Amino acid sequence: MQSLSKLVKTPWFLGCLVLIFVAVVMWNIPIEKRKYGLSQGSLVTDYTGLLPEHIERVVTAENRNDLQRIVKQANENGKKISVAGLQHSQGGHTYYKNGVVLDMRTFNRILDIDEQEKTIHVEAGATWEDVQEAIQPHGLALKVTQSQSIFTIGGSLSVNAHGRDIRFGSMAETVKEMTLLTPEGKIKNVNRDDPDEWMKYVFGGYGLFGVILEVTLELTDNDLYTIHTEKLKTNEYESYFNRVLKQPDTAMHYARVSVAPSSFLDEMVVINYDHTGNKNHKSVLKKEEGVRISKMALDAGRKGGTLENLFWATQKRYIASLDGKEITRNNAMRSESTFMEYTKPGRVEVLQEFFVPVESYDEYLTDLKDIIPADDKSHDFKVHNITVRYAAKDNFTTLNYAKEDMLGLVVLIQHGLKEEDITNAESLIQSWTNLTLEHGGTYYLPYYRYQTKEQFKSSYPNWQDFQEEKLRKDPNQVFQNMFYEYYVK
Numbered sequence: 001m002q003s004l005s006k007l008v009k010t011p012w013f014l015g016c017l018v019l020i021f022v023a024v025v026m027w028n029i030p031i032e033k034r035k036y037g038l039s040q041g042s043l044v045t046d047y048t049g050l051l052p053e054h055i056e057r058v059v060t061a062e063n064r065n066d067l068q069r070i071v072k073q074a075n076e077n078g079k080k081i082s083v084a085g086l087q088h089s090q091g092g093h094t095y096y097k098n099g100v101v102l103d104m105r106t107f108n109r110i111l112d113i114d115e116q117e118k119t120i121h122v123e124a125g126a127t128w129e130d131v132q133e134a135i136q137p138h139g140l141a142l143k144v145t146q147s148q149s150i151f152t153i154g155g156s157l158s159v160n161a162h163g164r165d166i167r168f169g170s171m172a173e174t175v176k177e178m179t180l181l182t183p184e185g186k187i188k189n190v191n192r193d194d195p196d197e198w199m200k201y202v203f204g205g206y207g208l209f210g211v212i213l214e215v216t217l218e219l220t221d222n223d224l225y226t227i228h229t230e231k232l233k234t235n236e237y238e239s240y241f242n243r244v245l246k247q248p249d250t251a252m253h254y255a256r257v258s259v260a261p262s263s264f265l266d267e268m269v270v271i272n273y274d275h276t277g278n279k280n281h282k283s284v285l286k287k288e289e290g291v292r293i294s295k296m297a298l299d300a301g302r303k304g305g306t307l308e309n310l311f312w313a314t315q316k317r318y319i320a321s322l323d324g325k326e327i328t329r330n331n332a333m334r335s336e337s338t339f340m341e342y343t344k345p346g347r348v349e350v351l352q353e354f355f356v357p358v359e360s361y362d363e364y365l366t367d368l369k370d371i372i373p374a375d376d377k378s379h380d381f382k383v384h385n386i387t388v389r390y391a392a393k394d395n396f397t398t399l400n401y402a403k404e405d406m407l408g409l410v411v412l413i414q415h416g417l418k419e420e421d422i423t424n425a426e427s428l429i430q431s432w433t434n435l436t437l438e439h440g441g442t443y444y445l446p447y448y449r450y451q452t453k454e455q456f457k458s459s460y461p462n463w464q465d466f467q468e469e470k471l472r473k474d475p476n477q478v479f480q481n482m483f484y485e486y487y488v489k
């Protein structure tokens, strides 16, 4: 008995107990999957669940003839159709009141990979994950995609997504050819010389100009990169970034801005992916790693105050630990996402993205401090995370967010679901949008529409061209969604 009480007091025994305790706690951190989207019975929602709506039915078509028949019938019967990929868009882009939703997830076949030409021909309901699995053995990689691989091709092209690559322009520019089901029910193959300019409206067109059935995408090599990280003061970033852009060895780049009270919008960390000159044909695609520990750290940051300072310190240390490591292009394009899941009842986590011209970045962040409080621990509206991406000028699509070379601030925000919480979030985001517009910027459209119609028109001066072409190409307005109804119709 005496020896047991002695043993209990030994440092190594106590250490082991603490370790076991920590392991049990960590193992029990729940990794929830939010329920959203088409599985919610007659009321459908998308990623945030903020806009539930009644729809007539969801169609999971077997083949393109089925889709064609549905579109032709809708034209005759005055029915409305929306198109859904994985519904990560957050403002009702994939459904419409009493309408029919085309669920594109079954159109996910890889049709051809041309190693010589470096292209892939693929159905639009496939995810980037599907594409990466197919092209990895050929030593190929995507030119442009989001940092995660969880989205469909059709959904990504319809928002004209962007990511960490700073060399290949917009995602729309990487499409060689596309097969489209038009609002009149015709199946057309179009390329970049198409006189009717379908691509100009379909990419970044939010499913309002037809259904993308197949695309041929340009690829590049699955190069091996060295990760290079640095800590900076925010006011050093603009000139730092301009140097990175001129330095051809850097293929990909992004940054994080501190939202911790002690260094709010003053500190940044940058992450570059620099060419090693090598390719890696044998590497495997990475799976989600360290989900529980990342979630524990993020949840601590979500509490604000001192814990958010600690979270920022931990992020800086983690990012510094990546310096010098090697990673393939494909793996840099498939970051973890599960740890971000947030399921607290009565609260929601949303994304917003604001773009400003590169040369406005510094003053913009200084002015932002007057709108968003540094310490939001006791506020309902909470900014959790800001990452910075580059979006090169887009001369191609009509609703283009990158009217010149822009830096995008991707912002993760949490707020309550009571009416006054939503009104407060709306008012803060509208002030943030006004500030962005004052600095010559714009905001991204796949997310919840806190912005006013006037702010939309100022951000997207080509909106009238978009509207007129919509009526020309879809005179019966067969393709509809809540995004169109709110902003454009």
Ligand SMILES: Cc1cc2nc3c(=O)[nH]c(=O)nc-3n(C[C@H](O)[C@H](O)[C@H](O)COP(=O)(O)OP(=O)(O)OC[C@H]3O[C@@H](n4cnc5c(N)ncnc54)[C@H](O)[C@@H]3O)c2cc1C
Binding pocket: 047, 082, 083, 084, 085, 086, 087, 088, 089, 090, 093, 094, 104, 124, 125, 145, 146, 147, 148, 151, 152, 153, 154, 155, 156, 158, 159, 160, 161, 162, 163, 205, 206, 207, 208, 210, 211, 212, 213, 337, 351, 446, 481
């Ligand atoms: C966690 C998270 C991270 C994100 N990160 C990034 C990022 O790094 N960069 C970025 O640019 N965006 C980012 N986004 C936004 C994301 O790219 C969009 O939400 C994109 O639409 C997701 O694809 P999806 O398959 O979910 O499309 P959905 O949300 O299903 O659809 C989006 C739009 O595309 C239309 N559509 C879908 N399929 C087709 C089709 N086959 N033909 C015609 N129209 C179609 C829909 O009607 C809708 O208007 C992020 C979103 C989330 C939630």
